[in-house]
Amino acid sequence: MHLNEFLSSLFWVLDAKRLEKSKEKLDKATLLIAPFEKRNIIGLDMESRANKKRCMGRVTKHLADLNLQTGFLNDALNFYQTAIDTLRSCNDWLWLGGCLEGLCATSLMILQPQNQLTKSNFQRNASLQERHSKFKFRPLSTNTGFVSLDDNVVRSTMPQNLLSIDDIYKNYGEALKHYSKYLNAGVVLTEGSLKAARIAVDHHHFIHVHYFLQNVLPVNLTLTDEEKIQRLMKLA
Secondary structure (H helix, E strand, C coil): CHHHHHHHHHHHHHHHHHHHHHCCCHHHCCCCCCHHHHHHHCCCCCCCHHHHHHHHHHHHHHHHHHHHHCCCHHHHHHHHHHHHHHHHHCCCHHHHHHHHHHHHHHHHHHHCHHHCCCCCCCCCCHHHCCCCCCCCCCCCCCCCCCCCCCCHHHHHCCCCCCCCHHHHHHHHHHHHHHHCCCHHHHHHHHHHHHHHHHHHHHCCCHHHHHHHHHCCCCCCCCCCHHHHHHHHHHHC
């Protein structure tokens, strides 16, 4: 019971944050930064066109994350795609990688039949009512347990910007490539590679598993000898 209350409270905190962020003006957004980026913004021209795009793209990505966490998957897809277009135009590779990964995660939640959404049982506060409600997706399952978008009829019922399984692999591959450009993103690169490999395992695409796990081996992380052994055993 206490766990349910905690999860309910957590949901409402995230939903309130989502509503708050959705009302902010993007042109007045402040720059969100990863912890290791703090020293990189020293001397940065905050009024430059590229930096304004960076601010807008990162805030949009954050809004997409909040929509994903609160179950507004269709909105999350749209926000991730908008953020991708913005961040790509200003070469913001780290956050672009995060957007690509978020787009993959959202698509998986829609395509996997066991992750079908139903309307929340939570009673909304009147002050938090919105014009739109959560989408209720009922994907057509296949014998692989995954929705195929090859059928035009099926695709026509799905949200815009939804990725197929092949597109998910491509987007994960691009995201990992961008993460690898940053020395301090080793943990993010490792986690992303393992998540992508797990998706490929679930769909019996073992060539993709091999490809994604290859990204983990060269990553230089500060680990004890015991942690290094455990890491290699898990990869094996």
